[in-house]
Amino acid sequence: MKYYSTRDAAVRMDAAEAIKMGLSRDGGLLTPCGIPQIDRAFLESLVNVRYQERAAKVMGLYLTDYTYEELSGFAENAYGPEKFDCDAVAPVRTVDETTHCLELWHGPTSAFKDMALQMLPQLLSAALRKTGESKTVCILVATSGDTGKAAMEGFADVPQTKILVFYPKDGVSKVQETQMVTQDGANVGVCAVEGNFDDAQAGVKRIFSDEAIRATLADRGYFLSSANSINWGRILPQVVYYISAYCDLVRDGKLSMGDKVNFCVPTGNFGDILAAYYAKRMGLPVGKLICASNCNDVLTDFLRTGVYDKNRPFHTTMSPSMDILVSSNLERLLFDLSGENDAEVKGYMDALAKTGKYEVSDAIKAALADQFWGGFCGEAGTSAAIAKYYKENGYLIDTHTAVAASVMEQYRKATGDKTVTVFVSTASPYKFCDHVLRAIGETPAGDGVELLDQLHETTGTAIPRRLAALKGKARRFDLTCEKPGMDSVVLEFLK
């Protein structure tokens, strides 16, 4: 399987090269040339096997320059009991007969990003070997809260790698910030940016395409790559859990093989819901893909009108990981829906860069309407969903999951669709204790990690082990920069 760029389909490379590069030189996203198809027999073969085996089999369809033995070993390392607090890895929890929740936060940093970021460092290390690379790779990350910590945890002390994370100052939760600034590892760095996530992401992309910076770093023995979902090595491990959830529902008698299921995904950078889209394109029986946003509702408007317009206020919300107005992975979706038309996609992206806005073709609008449904939920609705699930189901969910739960209800009301629906739970409620406590009627007595015990004592739920260990952990990083200063931070980090 070869990979090409969404902005230049003439570019061709193996998976190892694509994972190593992270982003194509032309600014496009590296994407598989063709989507492998799975059939009923393939799905049946996964029903009664462990998550690790499902992961190796699904990823093997795309990573044809990696052996099954390699992928299977990586999956064992990534998803073992020393990393995940649950044997099922990504368990599906039943809420009622037609509603299930896919819990993706049982990994070391309590967010869904672990599902890919426990895998990506292994894929990348193998890619360095396979391509005979002698330079050290520096992973640059922009985060709105969860990716940064998960990437640092995955890459900490991995040989031939360094990792530098930029997060929006005042744009992540206190627990998320504490997780990042206390990270262990000799090869890690983190810096707050005076701006929002879009500023941090734009800065990272600008540095990637700056030839002068690349040349300077090459002289020093470094090259840059990404651990954001612009890297294909981030998306692919995420495809696995949609297929796995389907297999669990069949195994547990909640679905018959071949029945359709909807997925409702809390969405920011569009990587997670894109993974669900790829699972559907591969042949997984999926009905609607429900895209849930917080009050940064650019995707809701886009899915309803075909006009993407980021010229609107940026809101800082209680679901910070979704505080995004430029959703990078939409580009891969547009590439697929346009029939891999690189020129068309490049046109949309150029317009976005110039005017902050583009309108897709009628053909793409029709495909979006057929496959997706978009909705958003504001702050009051998010709190109400947390309270409802806790009081009615005894189920404690975080602020991002609550957005998905609320939008799923909106979808059902608007359409009357009775299809079995899985909403995706992307983070532990313990990462957002203050908002979760308030939503269930408590007054937070403190801030950040001080609230872990209060949430535990109020709800009787378990504090994730690694979050509990943050209490009293010393801060290692205290760096802040202005937006234009990100370049200097990179050059200083890689001196």
Ligand SMILES: N[C@@H](CCOP(=O)(O)O)C(=O)O
């Ligand atoms: N929600 C993210 C933002 C970056 O998204 P990614 O999936 O491209 O890494 C975060 O938590 O940082």
